[in-house]
Amino acid sequence: MVTDRSGAEGYVGRVCFKTGPPRRLGIELEWTVHHTEDPSRPLDPAALAAALGDHAPRTLRPDSPHLALPRGGTVTVEPGGQVEISTPPESSLSRLHAGTASDIDYVADRLAGAGLRLGDHGCDPHRPARRVLHTPRYAAMERAFDRIGPHGRSWMSGSAGLQVCLDAGTTDRVAARWTALHRLGPVLVALFANSPRQAGRDTGWASSRVRTWFDTDPSRTHPPPPGDGEAGSWAGRILDTPVLFVREGEDMHDPPAPVTFAGWIAGAPGAPDRPPTYDDLDYHLSTLFTPVRARATSKSATSMPSRPATGSPPLPY
Template sequence: MVTSPDLDRGTPLRQAADAARHIARICFKTGPPRRTGVELEWTVHDAADPARPVDRERLRAALGRHSPTTIDSSSPAAPLRHGGAVTLEPGGQLEISTAPRASLAALIETTDADIAQLSDLLRAAGLVLGRTGIDPWRTPRPVVESPRYRAMRCVFDRQGRAGRTMMYSTAGLQVCLDAGEPDQVAARWAAAHAVGPPLLAAFATAGRHAGRSTGWASARMAAWLAIDPARTGPVWSPARPGADPVAAWTAYALAAPLLCLRGDDDADWTPPAGVTFGDWIAGALSRPPTTDDLDYHLSTLFPVVRPRGYLEIRYLDAQPGRDWRLPLAVLAALLADPDTVARATTLAAPVADRWHAAARYGLADPALARAAADLLDLALTALPRLDLPAPLHDETTRGLRRRRAVAEEGPR
């Protein structure tokens, strides 16, 4: 990969080439693809009345010393017993972020333990974790406020109501995989995108929101896609399958409008409308941006696959109960080796750009159902390479076969 000397976080960026060098250095860290991580989000509900609002004070009391500082500035924000970091999304959704593990079995074991600990904390407070990718009962409402979240709301409101739905009502499952060796990065990047629409369709759980059917298989993804394609649309496209990932991500980042312009905590962080990071470098604002500003800007971009040194795969809905393991295993299996990566990309190619159809129709779309079934077959074939213990392998196999049967029953 292209590298550059380390830049101080306060170094001004006066040319787009400086930003490009910084992005190339931090966003695709190469090496053997060994580690896997996961980030799990859930809506949180009153156990007796899931439609009842849950406020930040109730969440703070339930989480105790694990409360993030966004709801308790004095909290130690202690990780869970096995290292999972607890954070809160603006609508009060809970998230566990794991440390990456070289063993998928170890990742699953430790994450299960952290989920059990979190569930126990919530249960003692009369709360439970949700089971779908969007709140089935409540309308969007803020629970956690911050200058960042207020600025996000203001900018997203320029495009309509989808931003508020995303911020306050959605819950996703993010799978984090190594970018791979330098000669593997482009293929792994392409595969992670290409398999997205059929896997979104296969694991869609977000059809009901605010007490009604939405008419979407994944209303969560529908909200994301409706916000702003310059910020949430895919970076890779089957129309340009061989595009260099670093160059594509750099162009995407510089062309994306600013979401937050940081200041004091009591300041308004809302940026001028339409000013991109490239515009900022070119002198659109009163001071030049720094490398720290660029790092923060990258954290405000939410494409379906985001490079963060590793590949953060963001298109999956939250899953009920233990089913979060299934899409994790599928993606780990499909990206287990170069031959499987190539085969997965080929199988997904006919539907690799059908994000909207996947969110709208899910497995009711014949082409998506066919691709999903084929990819699940491939994942089942590759599953033994993940070296899961026999009970976990058997449980995962049964779960994937059930999902494959659902895809097979879809329109053909």
């Protein structure tokens, strides 16, 4: 059980900032998926599952063996049918690039054989967002974001981005690397912005993905205030973010009332009727989507493939 805030903050620091020489790097790439002959046609999830075959995740095809791609990447599918390739950690940028490019070509060829293609933009310029994966996690996320506004559905089911994953670095360099990533984020957004259209209309934004992402749930998607992008503040940010949902087995339950994870520890009004566990804290870590985040390496933190435990800047183009 998590019994006090200081213990929780210490735990977050230990599992999220595994220090050492920065040797590994990886990448996660997402694309919207379209029918080649008519990109505005709603995506057929059955066609996508058939195209991915035994590489399809079980969220899309429950009986899939979920095989790795030829160069080691793993395919997952986002709520609206966006395809994601997550690479294994590599120690060489050239090997990462070569392996990733090969796996991208492989997936694109499989999709082409089924009359599908990967999209070219950070937001779907043709179709309104539509969720095609019906999992307890995505349903709970949609409920939570709907209480804030319309952007959560667009972000979850109608946008795509990429994320660079890096080792945290040595103890004496973690803070500097963390700060540098925060400062580089706006530059990278400006360089890669390519989504001025969304669901058939011009939005007035160079990156409509940034708009939908940041407006989905500012408590868990916004960067920290200027000057507060310190590695040491990450644990506090985690504990002061509202609990999105409470996992009970395969089910996801809404908390009785809005409450932060720190409030759950303290038994504040609105807290679930049981104390939190470290497994709950691990899962809570997987519900923050800030531009730079440190990821837990505890096995229960996320269902995503293994990756460096890092501060990593997504490029929300």
